[in-house]
Amino acid sequence: MKKRHFWFSAMVLAIAIAFSAFAYAEDEIKVGAVQPITGRFAFAGVNINAGLEDALMIANEEGGINGKKIKYIMEDGQYQLDVAVAAFKRIMSRDNPLIMYGESTGLGKAMSPEIKDRYKILYSSTSFSSELADPKENPYMFVPGPTYADMFGILLKYIAKEKPGAKVAFFYSDTEFGKDPIEAARQMCKTLKLDLVAEEVAQVGSVDVTSQVLDMKRKNPDFVIFQGFVVDPVQTVIKQCRDFGMKTQFMGTFWGASKMVVDNLGPMAEGYMAVNPYMYWWNDDVPMIKKIKAYTAKKYPKVTYRDNSYMQSFMTGLIFVECLKRADKAGELNGPGLVKALQSLKDFDSGGLSAPYTIKNNKFPVARVWKANTQKKILEPVSDWITVE
Amino acid sequence: MRCGDFKESYREDEEIFQSLFVRICLAVLFVLLIITPFVASSYVLYIMNLIGIAIIGAVGLNLLTGFTGQISLGHAAFVGVGGYATAILVTRLDMPFWFAMPIAGFVSAGMGLIIGIPSLRVKGLYLCIATLAAQFILEFVFVHWESMTHGIRGINVPAPRIGDFVFDTEKSYYFITLVLVILTVGFARNLVRTKWGRAFVAIRDRDLAAEIIGINLFRYKLAAFALSSFFAGIAGSLWVGFIKVVTPEHFPFSLSIQYLAMVIVGGLGSVLGSIFGAIFMTLTPELLNIFVSSAKQLFPGLDQFFIPLKEIIFGGMIVTFLVLEPHGLAEIWHRIKNFFLLWPFSN
Numbered sequence: 001m002k003k004r005h006f007w008f009s010a011m012v013l014a015i016a017i018a019f020s021a022f023a024y025a026e027d028e029i030k031v032g033a034v035q036p037i038t039g040r041f042a043f044a045g046v047n048i049n050a051g052l053e054d055a056l057m058i059a060n061e062e063g064g065i066n067g068k069k070i071k072y073i074m075e076d077g078q079y080q081l082d083v084a085v086a087a088f089k090r091i092m093s094r095d096n097p098l099i100m101y102g103e104s105t106g107l108g109k110a111m112s113p114e115i116k117d118r119y120k121i122l123y124s125s126t127s128f129s130s131e132l133a134d135p136k137e138n139p140y141m142f143v144p145g146p147t148y149a150d151m152f153g154i155l156l157k158y159i160a161k162e163k164p165g166a167k168v169a170f171f172y173s174d175t176e177f178g179k180d181p182i183e184a185a186r187q188m189c190k191t192l193k194l195d196l197v198a199e200e201v202a203q204v205g206s207v208d209v210t211s212q213v214l215d216m217k218r219k220n221p222d223f224v225i226f227q228g229f230v231v232d233p234v235q236t237v238i239k240q241c242r243d244f245g246m247k248t249q250f251m252g253t254f255w256g257a258s259k260m261v262v263d264n265l266g267p268m269a270e271g272y273m274a275v276n277p278y279m280y281w282w283n284d285d286v287p288m289i290k291k292i293k294a295y296t297a298k299k300y301p302k303v304t305y306r307d308n309s310y311m312q313s314f315m316t317g318l319i320f321v322e323c324l325k326r327a328d329k330a331g332e333l334n335g336p337g338l339v340k341a342l343q344s345l346k347d348f349d350s351g352g353l354s355a356p357y358t359i360k361n362n363k364f365p366v367a368r369v370w371k372a373n374t375q376k377k378i379l380e381p382v383s384d385w386i387t388v389e
Numbered sequence: 390m391r392c393g394d395f396k397e398s399y400r401e402d403e404e405i406f407q408s409l410f411v412r413i414c415l416a417v418l419f420v421l422l423i424i425t426p427f428v429a430s431s432y433v434l435y436i437m438n439l440i441g442i443a444i445i446g447a448v449g450l451n452l453l454t455g456f457t458g459q460i461s462l463g464h465a466a467f468v469g470v471g472g473y474a475t476a477i478l479v480t481r482l483d484m485p486f487w488f489a490m491p492i493a494g495f496v497s498a499g500m501g502l503i504i505g506i507p508s509l510r511v512k513g514l515y516l517c518i519a520t521l522a523a524q525f526i527l528e529f530v531f532v533h534w535e536s537m538t539h540g541i542r543g544i545n546v547p548a549p550r551i552g553d554f555v556f557d558t559e560k561s562y563y564f565i566t567l568v569l570v571i572l573t574v575g576f577a578r579n580l581v582r583t584k585w586g587r588a589f590v591a592i593r594d595r596d597l598a599a600e601i602i603g604i605n606l607f608r609y610k611l612a613a614f615a616l617s618s619f620f621a622g623i624a625g626s627l628w629v630g631f632i633k634v635v636t637p638e639h640f641p642f643s644l645s646i647q648y649l650a651m652v653i654v655g656g657l658g659s660v661l662g663s664i665f666g667a668i669f670m671t672l673t674p675e676l677l678n679i680f681v682s683s684a685k686q687l688f689p690g691l692d693q694f695f696i697p698l699k700e701i702i703f704g705g706m707i708v709t710f711l712v713l714e715p716h717g718l719a720e721i722w723h724r725i726k727n728f729f730l731l732w733p734f735s736n
Contacts, residue, residue: 037696075682076696081639085632086435086675089559093432109543109634113557131542174532176541176636 028071029064029324029333030097031056034087034107036126039079043230043260044309045103048126049074050300051310052101055317058295065324077103085110092119098338099320101313105129105176108141115140120335122323122342124316126309128254129180133363139339143363144316145277145354146388148177148227149184150365151253153388154275156185158369159223160192169198169221169248171212171237178204178228181253185225197221205232213240216248226252231264238268249273258307262372262379269372274379277367278311278354282378288351311353318350319357355385403582422567426560434559436675441566442627443667447651448577448660449620454649455657456581457613458593459508463520464621464648466527469640471497471622472629476544477537486549486630494622500527501618508610512596524642531637543636546629562631569627573620578660580616589613590658654710656717665718674703 033052036045056070064070073095077084084107091097100115102108102125109131115123116138123141125132130147132138146154159166168189172178182199189196197219200212216224224241226234229252238250250272252261257274259281265272279286281293292314296303319342326341327333347356355366365388370379396402406412426434450464474493478484484492504523508516531538538544548557549565556562580586588609591599600606629635647670655666677699684695714721 038700075678076699081632082439083674086432086439087678089432089435090675090678093430106636106638109545109636110632113633118558174541176543176638179541 027068029068030071030073030095031099031101031320032088032091032095032097033072033074033101034077034084034091034103035074035101036079036103037076039077041079041103041126044126044307045079047307047310048103048313051306051313051315052317054292054295054299055314055321057299058291059317059321065321066328068328070321070324073097077107079103081106081110092121097121098324098333098335099123101125101316101320102127105132105180108132108138112138112141122320122335122338124319126312129176130184131180133361135362138362140335141362142319142342142359144312144319145254145363146275146365146367147363148181148253149188150363150388151275151367152181152185152225152227153188153365154367154386155223155225155251155253155273155369156188156192156194157386157388158273158383160194163222165193165195166222167195167197167220169200169216169219169224170196171200171202171216171224171226173204173228174201175204175228181227202229202233202237204229207233207236209233209237209240213237213244216241217244217246220246221248223249223251226250226256230255231261234261235264235268238265238272242268251275254308254312257370257379258309259305259378260307262374262377265372267374270374272372273369273382274372275367275369276308276379277364278308278315279352280308280311280370280379281306286352288353291351315350315353318353319345319348322348355387405578405582426563431559434563436671438559438562438566438631440668440671441563441570442624442631443648443651443671444570444664445573445627446621446624446648447655447663447667448573449617449624450648451652451655451657451660451663452577452580452589452620453613453617455652455659455662456586456589456593457610458596459505459610459613460513460517460649461520461614461617462517462642462645462649463504463522463524463527464617465640465642465644466524467497467501467618467621468625468628468644469527469531469637470500470618471625472635472639473531473538473544473625474622475626475629476546476635479546480544486626487551490623490626490630493626494619497622497625498615498619501614501616501621502611504618505611505614508614509607521642524645528637528640528642531640538637541637543634545634548633549630556630557633565630566627569623573623574660574664577620577663581660585609585612593658650707654707654717656719659717659719661722662717662719665722669718673706674699677702 033049035049036042037049053072056072060069073091075087075091077087084103088100088107088111099122102123104125105127108123108125108127115121121140124144128143128145128148130149132141133143133147159168170182170185172182186196198216198221200215202209202212234256241248252274254276257276262269262272279289281289283289292306296306322345323338323341326344327337330337332340343359345357345359347358349356357364366385368381368385369383371382373380406415425437446464446468450461453459453461471493474496475489478489478492479486504520507519511519532540548555550556556565588599588604591604592606592609596606651666651670652663654669655664656662681695681699
């Protein structure tokens with residue numbers, strides 16, 4: 001019996017604390033987020049959360065949205081769909097924010113009908129999936145940069161310029177994340193007259209990629225583009241190809257453009273390239289990077305580096321803030337007003353964090369190609385900003 | 390003069406509604422369940438729908454694992470088969486959801502029959518591995534049979550409808566879930582009182598003795614697999630209609646473990662235990678989430694500390710339960726009931 005009393009009391013206490021926390025001020029603009037703080041994606045989730053929160057809090061310090069303060073409400077989605085959907089609905093029914101940020105492609109897809117017909121809020125996420133950048137299907141959703149298909153386009157454009165008619169191979173994972181841009185990339189190869197010689201598929205994190213590497217050795221591509229992996233098996237593939245004496249140039253998209261990949265590859269990163277729409281922590285000459293560094297030094301004195309996933313969510317935060325300001329000025333601080341504001345973004349200046357942003361089909365299809373510098377262990381730009389038409 | 394709860398036959402002993410008081414309690418519960426959607430928020434109803442789906446899946450697994458003693462680590466895959474069957478029937482054949490759901494249950498049951506065939510020869514850990522193989526094979530099929538399942542992109546499914554009324558909110562869907570939970574739980578509760586249920590228990594307790602007294606092991610083991618898979622299929626179908634999209638990522642191995650945890654924490658070999666287990670495994674993480682998000686408000690800047698804490702608390706709670714009460718929540722419930730029944734002679 002005592003046990004039962006204990007559980008009952010614990011539950012009552014939890015609910016009481018929860019309700020006590022619901023007393024928010026009314027003149028706040030609420031931005032909600034479901035972030036992958038724990039689970040498989042946690043390595044980036046913590047950074048992604050910090051990026052979005054910092055962008056919103058910096059805006060608050062600079063006077064908020066025409067005087068109104070932003071309140072950031074975050075819950076952990078664990079990178080599990082049912083948990084994430086529950087967190088999303090909890091935030092919506094409790095706080096009813098104007099804007100939501102999601103943790104995965106899956107969450108965006110699952111919530112898409114309700115965002116369109118019921119919640120009518122501005123939505124963006126960690127995902128660069130083409131499916132979420134569809135103004136017809138998902139008018140309230142946007143991708144805060146180019147989609148994966150656009151990134152492939154940017155890399156293929158770069159290849160076509162550097163070596164016309166080059167032999168290209170795609171090496172992608174057996175996941176939605178891996179397969180998302182492949183069909184579009186095949187078409188792009190045809191358009192740019194590049195020779196797509198191989199498509200290799202592997203499991204995320206697999207260690208045995210011998211058969212794929214042998215197949216590539218036979219076909220000997222000039223360029224291999226990875227998609228859908230974060231770390232493994234990229235390292236193994238590059239090592240085995242080098243062991244076979246292949247001179248292939250390796251490339252990656254956004255998640256392959258992190259410093260972590262360059263650090264893990266070590267000397268093998270020589271010549272490795274990746275596409276990234278945002279500037280890096282070490283680009284000290286960029287005003288927005290300066291601002292981020294100053295804010296980080298003030299708020300998180302122990303943090304010495306923020307990876308590109310932080311920059312992605314920070315950029316999303318800047319877009320949120322700009323849309324809020326424009327919608328508020330127009331006296332339409334609601335979902336449809338925010339969408340109008342989003343569609344009006346043209347040459348939006350993010351303080352140099354990326355190229356001037358112009359919305360096109362609910363995405364911003366501009367990025368540049370970066371090359372690994374193994375001495376400094378950083379990535380450096382080898383192209384100007386490339387826009388995909 | 391007679392008094393108290395006095396039974397004179399096996400039939401009376403096996404009654405579901407043992408007394409007028411129980412009937413009244415259940416009627417009150419039923420009324421509360423009917424009223425709930427009109428007063429609860431969409432988030433609470435979302436969780437209640439999840440609990441309903443989990444109850445159906447857990448009852449199915451308990452029939453197999455708790456009553457028949459066949460451990461299955463592939464339950465999530467059968468939920469997936471039901472989900473995909475529904476999505477394919479609804480989108481490809483334009484079949485109404487109401488017809489697709491039972492068919493999906495039978496498709497899943499058929500799959501369960503196939504997987505259950507080795508169960509006559511393999512037992513215990515070996516069967517565990519066989520069902521684990523089923524989980525991975527089926528997951529592989531979901532991903533790679535692209536022409537049918539659309540692979541990793543999944544299938545978008547329209548919400549169920551009757552005429553012009555669309556069940557596309559938590560509130561309206563709640564009634565579908567509630568009806569199905571009542572039907573499935575009622576069916577399972579009655580099944581375990583029949584010859585079939587007794588045969589299942591006999592197989593669990595000593596399969597050799599069961600065979601000697603004339604129980605056809607092969608038939609009943611297969612039936613348990615088919616029934617369990619049928620329930621899983623219905624749960625999967627319900628999930629797909631609710632979430633309106635199905636991808637292979639919805640049915641991972643961890644979901645199988647979660648279902649197994651539901652029946653263990655709730656109580657093996659008890660329909661009520663399945664219900665308790667499903668409620669506990671679905672509700673506790675959510676309550677912890679609410680607790681954590683409130684704690685974050687009170688102690689800003691400690692997110693990194695509080696968020697992983699809920700995982701630790703949840704794990705700790707499960708371990709504590711199993712140590713203190715190996716027979717699960719159903720046993721705790723029985724003890725509470727007995728305390729009141731026997732009062733003032735409880736201790």
